[in-house]
Amino acid sequence: MSPTGAAAFGISGGIGDDGRMQLHAYESATQWTWGAAIAISSALARDLEQNARARLLLSGGKTPGPVYAALSKSPIAWDRVDVALVDERWLLPDDPDSNARLLRESLIQNKAQKARLETITRAGRPFDEAIATANLHARQPAGVVVLGMGDDGHTASLFPGMVDLEGALSASSPYVGVDAGGSPGAGNWQRRISLTPAGLAPAHTRILLIRGEKKRALLDRLLQSDDATEFPARIAFTTPGAKLHVHWCP
Numbered sequence: 001m002s003p004t005g006a007a008a009f010g011i012s013g014g015i016g017d018d019g020r021m022q023l024h025a026y027e028s029a030t031q032w033t034w035g036a037a038i039a040i041s042s043a044l045a046r047d048l049e050q051n052a053r054a055r056l057l058l059s060g061g062k063t064p065g066p067v068y069a070a071l072s073k074s075p076i077a078w079d080r081v082d083v084a085l086v087d088e089r090w091l092l093p094d095d096p097d098s099n100a101r102l103l104r105e106s107l108i109q110n111k112a113q114k115a116r117l118e119t120i121t122r123a124g125r126p127f128d129e130a131i132a133t134a135n136l137h138a139r140q141p142a143g144v145v146v147l148g149m150g151d152d153g154h155t156a157s158l159f160p161g162m163v164d165l166e167g168a169l170s171a172s173s174p175y176v177g178v179d180a181g182g183s184p185g186a187g188n189w190q191r192r193i194s195l196t197p198a199g200l201a202p203a204h205t206r207i208l209l210i211r212g213e214k215k216r217a218l219l220d221r222l223l224q225s226d227d228a229t230e231f232p233a234r235i236a237f238t239t240p241g242a243k244l245h246v247h248w249c250p
């Protein structure tokens, strides 16, 4: 089923389709979970019909876990899927707060155990090398990218007010190392590695997973301007390329 098929799950309209963005609004968390999981697996299945391998980039945070768990049950050729991260905190991949650990525990289960999970950090790997490795892997651009959005309007590890945000937004490399010190949204994890708009641009499928009235109102606010230095999550729809599909539920 395509994302538009989410209607079958009770899509409730809203901002709709402005050319750069389409909103899929569900009535319940269960519908949202399965609607988003089906949208991701359909995009991967289409990729796998045309290519030997498919590449999927996923975000961390508290929101997407149930979607990843549902996606892990999808009957696609997971042995031909490379799963990598939109961003990572400067933590080892088995740290409970790392995004790699989230993916291992939510997605790399059930049928998706056969997928190849690529981590950015590794024991003994220095920061610069971790960035270089992420950029090396990104030579194979991702077809499907799943983004999140923080309450402060960040996406990936691009935080409002962080040091050299403009440098990260205009970088020509797919990944950059960032210092998010001073941005409350970054929590305890200041050093991070993040996807950039250049890394997002090649994807043919762009998905944003958000929940709650607060984020819906923030999304409305984001759509009023293109200034990504104010709200970096605007890169999700201002970066030239694929239309953004926002999957939302209360």
Ligand SMILES: O=C(O)[C@H](O)[C@@H](O)[C@H](O)[C@H](O)COP(=O)(O)O
Binding pocket: 059, 060, 061, 062, 063, 064, 086, 087, 088, 089, 099, 147, 148, 149, 150, 151, 154, 155, 156, 157
């Ligand atoms: O490492 C991270 O923090 C994430 O990849 C991040 O970009 C996430 O997508 C947003 O912070 C939304 O997080 P919540 O879902 O917890 O609001």
